Amino acid sequence: MKFKKLVAVLSTVMLIGAMTVGCAKPAETTAPAASTEEAAPAPAAEAEAKPEEAPKNEKLVVGFAQIGQESGWRDAETWSILNTAEEIGVDLKFSDGQQKQENQIKAIRTFIQQEVDVIGVAPVVETGWETVFKEAKDAGIPIVLVDRRAAVPEDLYAGFIGSDFILEGQSAAKEMATLLGNKGNIVELQGTVGASAATDRMTGFTDELKNYPDMKILASQTGDFTRAKGKEVMEAFLKAYPGEINGVYAHNDDMALGAIEAIKDAGLKPGTDIKVVSIDGVKGIFEAMAAGEANVTVECNPLLGPQFFKAAQDLKDGKTIEKWIKSDEGIFRQETAKDDLPNRKY
Ligand code: AHR
Numbered sequence: 001m002k003f004k005k006l007v008a009v010l011s012t013v014m015l016i017g018a019m020t021v022g023c024a025k026p027a028e029t030t031a032p033a034a035s036t037e038e039a040a041p042a043p044a045a046e047a048e049a050k051p052e053e054a055p056k057n058e059k060l061v062v063g064f065a066q067i068g069q070e071s072g073w074r075d076a077e078t079w080s081i082l083n084t085a086e087e088i089g090v091d092l093k094f095s096d097g098q099q100k101q102e103n104q105i106k107a108i109r110t111f112i113q114q115e116v117d118v119i120g121v122a123p124v125v126e127t128g129w130e131t132v133f134k135e136a137k138d139a140g141i142p143i144v145l146v147d148r149r150a151a152v153p154e155d156l157y158a159g160f161i162g163s164d165f166i167l168e169g170q171s172a173a174k175e176m177a178t179l180l181g182n183k184g185n186i187v188e189l190q191g192t193v194g195a196s197a198a199t200d201r202m203t204g205f206t207d208e209l210k211n212y213p214d215m216k217i218l219a220s221q222t223g224d225f226t227r228a229k230g231k232e233v234m235e236a237f238l239k240a241y242p243g244e245i246n247g248v249y250a251h252n253d254d255m256a257l258g259a260i261e262a263i264k265d266a267g268l269k270p271g272t273d274i275k276v277v278s279i280d281g282v283k284g285i286f287e288a289m290a291a292g293e294a295n296v297t298v299e300c301n302p303l304l305g306p307q308f309f310k311a312a313q314d315l316k317d318g319k320t321i322e323k324w325i326k327s328d329e330g331i332f333r334q335e336t337a338k339d340d341l342p343n344r345k346y
Pocket of ligand 1: 070071072073074147148197225251252253254279280300
């Protein structure tokens with residue numbers, strides 16, 4: 001299914017059917033035949049079959065508690081999960097948490113009642129998961145963390161699939177140092193407060209900056225990983241520090257794109273007067289780099305569907321999975337953006 005079409009379908013279904021967890025997947029991604037019907041034996045066979053010989057439902061049944069739709073990156077991750085499930089015929093129960101941890105927790109509880117084989121969750125924030133993860137463990141259902149971490153003891157989840165957010169922050173700082181000639185003032189647009197992606201990207205960046213005594217962060221504020229808030233916060237920074245800002249570091253591309261709008265509205269040239277470094281690698285930032293309005297993006301791969309369902313199948317088969325399945329990622333700069341753009345998948 002085409003990416004834009006699927007996101008449009010999803011937006012409609014998720015908003016209308018918020019928290020109808022597991023009842024309905026978007027029509028176009030529904031896997032063939034409900035598992036209960038498939039498992040029912042044909043009448044003749046039923047008469048002969050002893051209980052222990054009854055056909056077993058071998059189809060992988062997975063619950064996925066997504067965060068929401070805050071960014072282009074998140075849409076790409078959702079697409080990857082839904083599309084892979086459709087391709088390989090998984091019975092997927094998908095929930096959009098609409099940015100709220102309580103919705104994600106409710107979804108996980110519903111998945112437990114539905115006795116899914118494996119639960120995937122992208123935790124909106126890091127803390128507050130212990131109780132519900134313990135409930136899943138007690139029910140014998142493994143939890144796989146997808147893209148963001150949760151601060152829980154290691155025995156409460158089977159594995160984490162995703163990026164090294166600290167390394168991403170460090171790489172962003174090194175790139176900013178090169179752009180600014182190791183000297184200058186930076187403003188930071190942070191992700192959602194309490195999210196591992198925000199905490200670690202801040203830690204990585206500030207730690208690396210210690211190697212550059214002439215570079216400093218003038219101000220940091222959350223833009224909640226959205227373009228609209230990124231723009232709003234950047235407008236406030238530009239008013240508070242007129243003529244002082246040399247670079248903006250955004251924890252994701254969507255906020256950087258919002259910041260670029262704010263910089264232009266202020267009569268300045270993004271990418272030249274104020275350098276722009278961000279994380280994700282979405283098409284929009286490549287277009288901005290190709291136009292000279294952004295400088296660097298540190299890639300964070302959202303296409304985790306294949307790795308996630310492989311891990312889920314392994315867990316269903318009784319295998320253990322690696323505690324951290326890392327994504328392969330690169331760093332992309334303005335100089336090659338035009339050539340890179342046609343190859344971008346999200
Ligand atoms: O957890 C990954 C982050 O969440 C991405 O960088 C951001 O765009 C998303 O919303």
